[in-house]
Amino acid sequence: MMSIISEHGYRIDGRLPHQIRNINCRLGVYPQAEGSSYIEQGNTKILCAVYGPHEAKRSKQLQDRCVINCQYSVATFSGLERKNRPRGDRKANEFTRLLEKTFESAIMINAFPGSQIDIFCEVVQNDGSLLAACVNAATLALCDAGIPMKALVSASACGFVDSKCLVDLSNREETDLTPRMTVATLGNTSQIVLIELENRLHSNHLPQVLAQSTKTCADVFECLHAAVRAHLPGSVAIF
Amino acid sequence: MQTQAVETERRMIRDAEKETDMENRLSDGEKVFIISGAEADYRVDGRRCEDFRNIMVESGVIDTTDGSARVRFATTDLLVGVKCELQSVENSAAVQDRIRFSVDCSANATPQFEGKGGNEFADEIACALRTAYSNDYVVPDFEKLAVSPSHVWILHVDIVILQYGGSIIEAASIGAIAALTDTNICEVETKPADENRVTVEMSEMGKVWNLDTTRFPVIVSVNKLGKANVVDCSLNEETCIRSAVCFGFSFSNKMKPQNLYQVVQFDELSRLM
Numbered sequence: 001m002m003s004i005i006s007e008h009g010y011r012i013d014g015r016l017p018h019q020i021r022n023i024n025c026r027l028g029v030y031p032q033a034e035g036s037s038y039i040e041q042g043n044t045k046i047l048c049a050v051y052g053p054h055e056a057k058r059s060k061q062l063q064d065r066c067v068i069n070c071q072y073s074v075a076t077f078s079g080l081e082r083k084n085r086p087r088g089d090r091k092a093n094e095f096t097r098l099l100e101k102t103f104e105s106a107i108m109i110n111a112f113p114g115s116q117i118d119i120f121c122e123v124v125q126n127d128g129s130l131l132a133a134c135v136n137a138a139t140l141a142l143c144d145a146g147i148p149m150k151a152l153v154s155a156s157a158c159g160f161v162d163s164k165c166l167v168d169l170s171n172r173e174e175t176d177l178t179p180r181m182t183v184a185t186l187g188n189t190s191q192i193v194l195i196e197l198e199n200r201l202h203s204n205h206l207p208q209v210l211a212q213s214t215k216t217c218a219d220v221f222e223c224l225h226a227a228v229r230a231h232l233p234g235s236v237a238i239f
Numbered sequence: 240m241q242t243q244a245v246e247t248e249r250r251m252i253r254d255a256e257k258e259t260d261m262e263n264r265l266s267d268g269e270k271v272f273i274i275s276g277a278e279a280d281y282r283v284d285g286r287r288c289e290d291f292r293n294i295m296v297e298s299g300v301i302d303t304t305d306g307s308a309r310v311r312f313a314t315t316d317l318l319v320g321v322k323c324e325l326q327s328v329e330n331s332a333a334v335q336d337r338i339r340f341s342v343d344c345s346a347n348a349t350p351q352f353e354g355k356g357g358n359e360f361a362d363e364i365a366c367a368l369r370t371a372y373s374n375d376y377v378v379p380d381f382e383k384l385a386v387s388p389s390h391v392w393i394l395h396v397d398i399v400i401l402q403y404g405g406s407i408i409e410a411a412s413i414g415a416i417a418a419l420t421d422t423n424i425c426e427v428e429t430k431p432a433d434e435n436r437v438t439v440e441m442s443e444m445g446k447v448w449n450l451d452t453t454r455f456p457v458i459v460s461v462n463k464l465g466k467a468n469v470v471d472c473s474l475n476e477e478t479c480i481r482s483a484v485c486f487g488f489s490f491s492n493k494m495k496p497q498n499l500y501q502v503v504q505f506d507e508l509s510r511l512m
Contacts, residue, residue: 030347030402031314043302047401049347071346071353076397077304077320086343086399118353120346122399124318125303 004161004173012172013042020156020168020216023223025137027144027231035145039137042170043127048137049120050145056116066112070099070119072134078126080171095131102135102155102184102194108148117147128170129157131182135194136224143228144235151187152224155194156216158183158209160201165212183213188221190214270479277464277476284473291471292406296413298421306422310414312471314404319414321422322395325439331391337384338394338419340368342411348403357400364398364411371412371456371487379451387429387437394422405473408485412458419455423447456487 005011015021021042030036033049040046056067072095073087103119119141121134135155142149159166159173159180166173169180179201184194192214201209265273273283280288292313301307304320311317328334342365344357351357372378384392396415400407426446432438462469462483464476472480 032349032402033347036347045301047345047347051350069353073343073345075318075320075399076341076343076395077301077307077322079303082322082324082395082397118346118350120350120353122345122347122401124399125301127303 004166004175004178005164011166013170017164017166018212018216020219021170023136023220023227025140025224025227027140027227028235033141033145035141035143035147037137037140037144039133039140041127041129041133041136041168043125044129044133045123045125046130046133046137047122047124048134048141049122050117050138050141050147051120052117052145053112053115053147056114060116061114064113065109066107066115066117068100068103068107068109068117068119070096070103070121070138072096072099072121072123074123074126074130078123095134098131098194098196099134099138102153103138103142105193106139106149106151106153106186107142108150111148117142126171128172128174129168129182131155131196132157132168132184132220135182135184136220139224140227144231151189152221152228153184153186153193154217154221154224155182155184156213156220157181158213158216160205160209163205165209167212167216179209181209181213183210183217185214185217185221188218265475265478269475273476273479274465274467277467277469280467282469282473283475286471288467288469292473294410294413296417298417304418305424306418306420308414308417308421310410310417312404312406312410313473314402315406315410316400316402316404317407317410317414318399318401319411319418320397320399321418322397323422323424324393324395325386325425325427326391326393327389328391329389331385331388334385334391334393335373336369337381337391338372338378338396340365340372340396340398340415342368342398342400344400344403348400352400352403360407361400364408367408367458367485367487368396368411368415371458377454377456377489379454383448386427386439389437390427390429390439392424394419394424403474405477406460406471408458408460409471412456412487416452416455416457419450420452422450424450454489456489458485458487460485 024040026038029038030049035050037048053066060067072092076083119138132155139153157169159169159178161178179199182196186193295311298308300309301320305323306321308319342361344352344361346353398411426442427439428442429437429439460483462472463481
């Protein structure tokens with residue numbers, strides 16, 4: 001068994017514990033969707049499309065705000081092992097709900113009563129930190145769609161190994177034992193809109209992990225913000 | 240005479256509406272425009288009835304697969320990944336479906352595919368591919384996939400529809416060929432073990448072989464737009480189709496159609512005649 005942090009303090013892929021992977025992203029990849037994005041965080045690759053706001057189904061309609069409808073789906077060939085189904089398993093449903101809750105707190109939902117916004121995430125290649133990457137992809141797609149949000153949401157995953165915080169975990173670091181936390185914050189602030197913990201973490205370590213997560217979210221925010229700013233001149237403003 | 244023509248036209252439109260519960264609905268006027276245009280051999284995007292759109296194929300796009308490809312036809316976008324799996328079975332000769340197809344309609348393509356919305360369409364495509372590949376002629380390496388009497392390579396060809404712009408079946412068949420051509424299958428050695436069993440070991444590190452894909456089938460669907468036979472329909476044209484027949488062709492090395500292998504009927508053939 002290879003150790004997750006080497007004796008010299010480097011990780012398997014040569015990163016330092018607090019270092020995130022390269023983020024490559026593009027906005028407006030699909031012409032048919034209102035907004036779309038493609039994000040690469042290292043070898044994790046995600047496509048996201050946003051449809052709406054459009055009229056919601058009668059049974060789903062809410063009179064004071066809009067409904068956020070997400071679908072998280074993983075291509076069967078995306079991981080090292082082949083998956084049998086792209087969606088519908090426990091994990092996918094959990095992620096779907098988490099994404100919905102996250103964006104319910106980030107989008108100005110009261111601006112669109114009775115309507116619905118669809119956010120669809122498709123994982124094309126899986127190399128860890130999927131939930132965080134999905135949140136980042138969805139933020140960019142929502143931006144591209146021009147849906148008003150309180151701020152850009154940025155997310156990061158943070159693991160805790162040998163009393164050190166590891167950020168932006170890759171697939172090989174996501175073992176069954178490492179406690180890992182996904183945190184999403186609003187804008188460049190420490191307002192948390194999503195928090196999820198997998199495996200067990202001692203409560204004494206929680207402040208440390210949380211602090212590192214928020215800091216990483218700020219780093220990711222800078223990347224997303226730069227991408228949005230770069231995309232802006234090429235897009236058309238609608239008044 | 241004229242009333243009859245109008246009546247036929249109306250019936251045509253009604254039929255077309257029945258066929259497609261899938262995609263964007265066009266007005267009657269637009270449908271008539273597309274159909275009568277096709278009958279005069281002119282299509283909305285300037286093509287003739289037998290013209291294809293530009294096809295773009297990229298292979299080796301996904302690192303986690305053994306072979307992959309991305310196919311684009313204007314706004315159709317498909318991602319194909321192949322994963323090889325060495326399975327232990329009772330009798331490898333009995334395993335006929337060594338190349339397995341699965342299709343997933345991503346909701347990214349259209350919100351109608353959300354949840355189970357795309358399953359029926361996906362099954363139709365997967366079934367067409369399965370039929371086209373399930374004969375001795377098209378897979379020359381069929382025997383080679385059985386490593387030993389108890390071990391067989393299963394190639395999972397998984398197709399994700401990322402963008403839906405018509406001609407999915409054509410794109411899927413091209414993507415399958417591209418991805419399977421790109422697929423590296425591990426060289427293995429078999430060694431006899433106890434009780435007539437066989438163990439499989441990797442031979443030299445990193446040694447791989449590729450499938451002979453020269454005979455893999457290309458599927459083309461011919462669609463009936465009014466009286467015209469049209470290939471490679473765009474999304475709007477697909478809304479007006481009365482019936483469609485898919486043909487899978489396998490080619491010899493000389494690139495001449497050898498055999499018409501399977502006819503996958505989407506609709507009654509008689510209506511096309």
